[in-house]
Amino acid sequence: MAGTSERDEGGNREAMRDFRAGNxxxxxxxxxxxxxxxxREPADEEEITLHSSHQTLDGMRRAFAETWEFRQFMDSVDGGRRRFGVPPFLLRPPRTDIAWKHEQPTLDEPVSQVCTGSQFKEPVYAEIAEALSVHAHPHRRTWEMAYITSVLASHGLIGLGRRAIGFGCGRERIPSLLASRGVEVLATDEPASDSVGQARWRGANQYASGLGDLFHAQIVHLDDFERLVEFGAVDMNDIPASLDGQFDCCWSMSALHHLGSIEKGMAFVEASLRTVKPGGFAVHTMDFNLSSNGDTLDNGVHVLPRRRDVEALCAHLASLGHQVLPLNLHTGYDAMDEVVDLPPHGLPHIKLYVDRYIITSFGIAIRKGA
Incomplete structure (x- = not known):
């Protein structure tokens, strides 16, 4: 037995030498x-060089066992769903001096927060879903509508005499809901073009080319809708100065991460505040990277903002005199918060994969400074 052990140790030492970088x-x-x-085959020579740098066989095994492709393969083999575990970078306080809290977020008192399971169980969620004439099921897109509505309602921005502008509205229901409560609305979408991105939105029935695409008869009477809602074509990367200071609030739902880059998305949030009167609110929802505060998707059709991007935006807006509602990145304690939805997507649909990253929805709310 001793001889066998010595041979094994010798073999391991040789293996360690063999798996040194460059061998x-x-x-x-x-x-x-x-x-x-x-x-799959190696993507390029650089990928081979990267993975040949492991010093031991065990190191190589561990590295590949952590790849998103292998994890997805294992999920498909056992028929289960991967459980989300909170990464440490979401737990630490922010490095910058911005308003921050870490507790289960609520739609009753919304701040700048992520979508979590407990919010779907709140009475306010069911009330807003009923007003929007949608099922109150645990789906992050429905949460985004409820979050925007709750922020606006909490700050007295839904009522007679108020004016609101929505960006990248597609065929969403918020314009009809606001009009049903007496709000004057300018609903916008990007100017018509032959772009691949717009063709995709048209194919998915998510692009608005005119006012009729935004009318929902279950929510508002046609007479009220036509009296209170207008439609306009607006490029979110180039908001015209003619809209400056015209509205009590503005919003966008799941649109800014399709503007071409994280930088453009964050710039849009700042630019949207131009359209709002001092003391008014800008409320935006976006996809949010829960897997990494470093590596992410950027410069493409679909980008994934990270915690660092949101924190930098909050700090920048605060330096300009705006008030960002406290940043709350608590990812929830509910059993639904552990589920990462996999294709074909079902419910709960709170967290899911985009490429190799686990994402959810995030909402940011900003009061414009004087």
Missing amino acids: DTAREAAAWALRLFCG
């Missing part, structure tokens, strides 16, 4: 591991 054996093993764990 041909290590490069061959890296390519083989990509095929085995990720189910």
